[in-house]
Amino acid sequence: MNNISAIMSLEKAEMETTAEDGKSSRICLYKKPIKRDNYKVEPEWEETPQEVRRKRLLHHQKECRDAAFNAGRTMLEDAPFSEEENQDPMDVEKVRYPSRKHTNKQYANKLMMSEWMVDVPEDLVEKWWMVPCPRGRRNLLVARKGKTEVYSRRGEKLAEFQSALPGGHADEMNRNCTLLDCIWVPKHKIYYVLDVLAWSTQPLLNCDAEFRRFWLQSQLHENEDLKLQGTKRNQFPILALPSVSCDNNLSEFLSNLPPLPFLDGLLFYHKEGYYMHGFTPLVTWLKPYMLPEILGVSVPAPMDEKPEGYVNMMQHISSRSKRKEVSISAELVMETASDG
Template structure:
């Protein structure tokens, strides 16, 4: 046997191009996280050093050279600003923000440990934004799909009591009847004649100048959804912002936990009512082990399936196509295995795209 044949059984298997890009994407996001942490530590150290420095020793210093702000900080600022955009500016911004999956062309390592899987609802992929007392859904091209009130935070101007129209009875406490108003970082109680009873800080939303967990009154939320026409439901597959707090730099594992926990608190998953037109619903998400994959593939769901989506548990919410999110379709789990035209009919010829990725070893990607 030739010497090189002896070494062949121990040769490491070739790594696919998609796996290389997955590893690179995770490295980039880890570096971005470290940059953000270092930036935060620098700011905190600067503030503490200024607080501890005696006033007599304070001296004016020359302005430091400009240092670029980490991309994660810029993205958070863009999300806040985008919630107030209108018209063509809003369309252009939202058309570039969705995280889009790549086709699954190989099996990622540690699929059963590092990945989630769920049945993708058939419908229109969109962002749903609740802000300033209204809710707007925008399609992949940025155009508005629906404009409606919802139970999402700041998603409606009218508080909806959508429960049963029964009567209630309770024991009335003895005391002074009053209104309690929390606004602009303070809380005020006013008697029936309008006079102030108390002026105090509280844990009510915007009831104290300290930061509370309810978020500012002008906060917004941003959900990644698929609108399912048959039951007029927005199926939420990811959460990007909640009450003004960005989750784009959080792992998918945390975002999915936060999504299920917070959406249930709002009542947005309740049946529609006069003030909350569309129902929201979360999709069942499974760890991608044998049982989870089988359930997602063959299990019953209340919507029409359009393939399977695979999300890496450690992936942040990245705009554009990413190898950390994958899609699989076949005739069992999707009715749209082949491309269809605007009428839903299969054209006579199918198209395929080929893209060259520049690297030390040229490779070809297909989608």
Template sequence: MEEQLEDLLASSLAVSDASSRLSQYKFKGKSNQEKRRRECLERQKRGRMDYTSVARNLAEVEPDQDVEMTTKQKSRGRYYKDHLMLSEWLTEIPDDFYTHWLFIICPVGKRALVISSKGLTAAYTRTGYCLRRFPSALPGGSKRSGFTAQDYCILDCIFHEATRTFYVLDIMCWRGHVVYDSEAEFRLYWAKTKISEVESLSRLRPSNPFRFLCVPYAECTKENLAVQFKEEVPYEVDGVLFYHKEGHYCPEVTPLVTWIQPQGMKETLGVDATDAFLQSRYKALTLEELQVLGEKAIVSEPSAMETT
């Protein structure tokens, strides 16, 4: 109970204090990032983890039931805890920054691990609590659309409640095809391709009460960096994530993904962010969208003690 109260308090502070949101996907790393990046890339080449088992275990747990945990699992926290990749602060420009890196402009929201399996979709916080359970147009995400044992997906998202939107940052599994060990450049491309193939994911309806939209990504060329931060984007900006193209998805803190706030881009990268970009805001749902959902969008929402 004490742990739940602590998490609930942390959640309430995150709403009012922008700085506390940083812990959701950012970690202040030590210096010598370049050296540790090389070490991470070397470890990737030497050995691969069995992420197929990891994905299958996450998908096989009944999302609408409490998880029966072992003593070891209880000692390290909740079952869905620590399954998201965390970045470090960008403290030094990588030597290969303009040739081997990609960037994503991140919206303000709550980091979420989204799993669709066995006809239901569930979203979990970084600390393992369930945010929402609901039907979705994701493969395996709704009983109405039908599913097989291989129809399960695992996504890394940012959830914005007011616009009922999950912004997809990364993809770890789609229809049972696991891509943890794939390079970031492929994963981001694949996420964009797969999400766009299912048109109903971007539309609100009772069978898909939350939208799934891919956050655009681009290469870290000097031309892209000079242009991308000049115009308004369709959401409030929290910061910018940088992905090394060859980095795998590892559920831990990694120097192969770094983070910077927009206000620090001038000092660190020599890039000016305009007022139009910095003042970007979410657009409220239209009356038509709300009417489509109506009272038919029945969503299983955990109690307040479960949310963080």
């Protein structure tokens, strides 16, 4: 299979993971599962679409390993940096909505997005880990050609500054390039790193999540400058997030969690999953207060506090979806009015 065919095949598989038939499997969450090792990982129902899509995607990623590598290499080599783009750096502290000319398509829709954990993975204990996620803004950090740029999920350039990342400061005007999937917490002015797409010109899209996390943790901990704030070499701290394998005691991990900004939720990564753009069943999401309901895992206060009106996970997902639809409709009405 040549490179083009491999990439097309990989993209087709990704589309299939999100284009299953309309029948929802979420009702399965209401059935009483069998507990094992304090996790509800042996459901009494048969395979459901989310679990099927996980297996399908894992198989396809292994077949298209070369395509993932080539996609990462292309992302590093072909990223445009025009003079016009460099003339308008933005202050990270200012809320600005860049016009279309500031949107870089090379970095649009490159982030890997999670799905709700509507089906508990069969291999949760053996092949998953959990990462606490602070509340903030999801960004793609691009360190290249002596500067560090921040892009939104849509590829909008939000900020530019100096960092100690390879390729991210004026002392490094070489070909080093680093791409990180981060969460920006404005109140604390800190970037927390969720994942790595490339480090110092080394693409990591074709590496499994377990290797990516090991690589990321070691690189971030070795570079002390990345922990500093307001220095000439590093303007904002770029820090790793703690993580734990799901074969450990999750309750104990959460009880002894190091200080973090407000905890928004918990990400679960399949250790064998590659980094891919868009939504994937190999990364799932739960709110902390959902752990007792879904996994049978107790959480310490105040993580167990539920929002007002919360009934269960399915009702919560449904209400969020309806609010999102209303918001999108309102935006379309506003756009139509302004066009008129």
